[in-house]
Structure formats: structure tokens, C-alpha cells
Amino acid sequence: MTMSINRTRTPQKNNPDAPQGLEASVISKGLRTSVIGQSIQIFSEIESTNAEAASLASQGAPEGTVVIAESQTRGRGRMGREWISPPNRNLYLSVILRPKRYHDRLGNWTLSAALAAAKAIGRTTGLEPDLKWPNDLRIKKKKIAGLLIETLVQGKHVKNMVLGIGINVNMSRMDFPEPLRSTASSLSEVLGHTVDRNRLCRMLLQELDSNYKKFLDGDFGTMLEGYRKRSETLNQRVRVQVRQKTLEGIAVDFSEDGALLLKCDNGILRPIYSEEIVHLREDLVTGN
Ligand code: BTN
Numbered sequence: 001m002t003m004s005i006n007r008t009r010t011p012q013k014n015n016p017d018a019p020q021g022l023e024a025s026v027i028s029k030g031l032r033t034s035v036i037g038q039s040i041q042i043f044s045e046i047e048s049t050n051a052e053a054a055s056l057a058s059q060g061a062p063e064g065t066v067v068i069a070e071s072q073t074r075g076r077g078r079m080g081r082e083w084i085s086p087p088n089r090n091l092y093l094s095v096i097l098r099p100k101r102y103h104d105r106l107g108n109w110t111l112s113a114a115l116a117a118a119k120a121i122g123r124t125t126g127l128e129p130d131l132k133w134p135n136d137l138r139i140k141k142k143k144i145a146g147l148l149i150e151t152l153v154q155g156k157h158v159k160n161m162v163l164g165i166g167i168n169v170n171m172s173r174m175d176f177p178e179p180l181r182s183t184a185s186s187l188s189e190v191l192g193h194t195v196d197r198n199r200l201c202r203m204l205l206q207e208l209d210s211n212y213k214k215f216l217d218g219d220f221g222t223m224l225e226g227y228r229k230r231s232e233t234l235n236q237r238v239r240v241q242v243r244q245k246t247l248e249g250i251a252v253d254f255s256e257d258g259a260l261l262l263k264c265d266n267g268i269l270r271p272i273y274s275e276e277i278v279h280l281r282e283d284l285v286t287g288n
Contacts, residue, residue: 021088022068026198033209035064036095043067045087047074050150050164053094057152057160065096066205075166078148079276083166086175090186091167091197095208099158099216106158107258107273109215110134110149112223113163116207117145118230121167123207124200125187130232133251133260133277137167138232141282142185144168165204170194220256227254237280238262240272247272248280 024040031037039062046052046069053067069092075083085092099109114135121137121144122128129137129144137145145167152160168186176184187195214223228234233251240247240262249264259271 020196020198022070022091022197022201024068027068027201027205029202031202031205033064033205035097035212036209037064037066037205038062039065041065041067043069045069045071045073048072048076048164049092049094050076050148050162053096053162053164054150054152054160057096057162061096063096063098067094067096068092068201076148076164077146077166083146083148084175084177084180085166086171089168089170089175091165091169091201091204093166093201093204094162094164095205097158097161097163097212099161099212101216102218103153103156103158105215105220105257106149106151106161107134108220108223108256109212109258110147111227111254111258112211112215113149113165113208114147115223115227115230116211117147117165117167117204119226120200120204120207121145121187124203125191125195127187127190128230131227131230132279133231133233133254134258134274139185139190142183144185144187144190163208167200167204169197169200224254224256233260233277233279239278239280240275242270242272242275251277 022042024042027040049067049069056065071087072085072092075085077083111134114131118129118131118137129139132138135147136143148164150162151158170188171186173181236251238251247264249262251260252263253261255261255271259273262270262272264270
């Protein structure tokens with residue numbers, strides 16, 4: 001049974017410019033998932049949905065609990081960066097997970113979750129985001145969504161995992177801080193019209209649930225196949241910093257445990273696990 005709760009840490013202010021607010025009852029209407037979304041908690045303003053989900057998880061909240069916020073005051077990005085989270089425009093969402101197996105393949109789940117987000121955007125808007133390894137979603141080379149997975153491991157077991165997703169849905173050019181305007185975009189900016197966030201969120205939960213089941217069934221091959229098709233990193237010349245060393249080469253494939261397989265210029269094949277990569281040809285164009 002789907003239980004939905006709307007929680008308000010900061011009361012939602014009336015904002016005449018805001019598109020329809022996120023509603024747990026609307027998101028869960030017709031939601032067909034087995035694990036993800038049995039409980040949906042929506043906050044008006046919160047530090048970070050990942051932080052809130054981690055705290056709920058440590059208090060024993062059930063697997064599949066979803067935490068959503070209309071705005072975040074300290075949205076977390078990868079590599080310690082900030083995730084810009086203005087109110088009432090986007091999706092900021094975290095899911096509590098406790099995968100019971102394949103703790104050595106969690107990188108695969110990262111890719112799988114990114115693929116699920118790309119599919120959800122496709123099904124809702126018709127857009128086809130590209131995947132920049134490991135889990136950036138981009139359209140015309142501009143980032144529209146990112147994932148941050150934070151895992152608490154005990155021994156060989158995952159005690160709690162928080163899967164956080166941020167999607168720039170209805171953000172306008174001016175909503176982005178100046179430095180991000182050349183590298184980030186939103187669905188509404190690409191489409192020229194706003195997107196129904198409740199519908200997108202429902203689709204996202206469904207796609208995540210479906211890929212999570214596949215992951216737990218050990219169906220890594222199907223997922224990788226889908227990921228490769230949407231990957232803009234595959235066959236690209238990339239640069240990556242591994243500890244103090246800069247490596248350059250061609251991204252030739254991904255492994256079942258989610259690593260990027262880099263054929264280095266010295267001919268050696270190196271698996272890259274969590275570092276940030278740069279696509280080199282693009283580097284020349286944008287100067288990033
Ligand atoms: C990235 O750097 O690309 C990852 C961004 C992840 C942002 C999301 S927004 C919802 C969740 N809560 C956070 O604090 N971060 C993630």
C-alpha cells in the first residue's frame with residue numbers, strides 16, 4: 001500500500017510565479033512500484049534531502065522512503081560541490097535503499113540509477129538526455145541533472161544508502177548563477193515550456209524501482225547495454241586525474257561494476273572508479 005505524507009519544515013510561502021507544487025498524493029497516484037515510494041515525505045525547505053534521508057535511515061525509516069524538497073539551503077553535489085536549489089522549480093529527491101546483495105557492484109547501480117533518470121525524463125518530455133560517466137545527465141553538452149549516492153557500509157554490508165537526484169526542471173537562465181550559465185541548463189529551457197514536476201517525479205520513482213529490481217536480480221548486462229546506448233563518454237578522448245597522476249586516453253567501455261575502462265595513451269587499460277572525467281574535444285570547444 002502506498003502511504004503518502006506531506007511534511008513542511010518551513011511553511012510554503014505563496015509564490016505567484018511557482019508552477020504547481022509537489023504533492024505526495026499526486027505523485028503516488030497510480031504509482032506502481034514494489035520498493036521505492038511506499039512513503040513520500042515532502043519538505044518546503046530543507047538543508048539537503050540527502051542529509052534528511054540519511055538521518056531518517058539511521059532512525060530506521062523503511063527502505064524505499066523518498067524525501068523531496070521544494071528547496072535546499074545546502075544542496076550537495078559530487079566532489080564537495082554545491083547543488084543550486086532554488087524553490088519551486090526543480091526536483092530535489094533522495095531515496096533510502098538497503099541493497100542486500102552485490103555490495104561489490106554498487107558502481108553498476110550508480111549507472112543504472114542515472115539510466116533510470118534519463119528514461120524518466122524521456123518518457124515525460126520526449127527529450128533524450130545523454131549520460132556523461134558516471135552519472136551526469138546532459139542535453140547538448142549542458143548538465144540538466146546529477147546523482148549523488150552516499151553509502152554507509154558496515155563490514156561487507158550496506159547499512160544505509162541514500163540515492164540523491166537533482167533535476168533542473170523549470171529553471172530559467174537567470175536562475176543559474178553566472179558561472180553555471182554556459183555549462184548547465186534545464187528541461188524547460190530546452191523545451192520552451194514548463195514541465196509537470198509531479199508527473200516527472202512519479203515516472204522517476206517507477207524507473208528507479210524497475211532498475212533497482214534488475215540490479216538486485218544481477219541483471220547487469222541489460223543495464224549496461226542501455227547505458228552504453230545513451231553514453232556520450234564512450235569512444236571519447238578523456239582526461240582524468242587519479243590521485244596525483246593525470247591520465248589521458250579513450251573511454252572504450254564500462255565494466256559490470258560500473259568502472260570506466262580507459263585505454264591509456266601508453267596502451268594500458270585502466271578501470272576508473274569514481275574520479276571526475278573531462279571530455280577532451282569538448283574541452284577545446286568550451287574551455288572547461
Ligand atoms: C552532482 O554533483 O552532479 C550530484 C548532484 C546531486 C544533487 C541532489 S539534489 C537532491 C539530493 N540532495 C542533495 O543534497 N544532493 C542531491
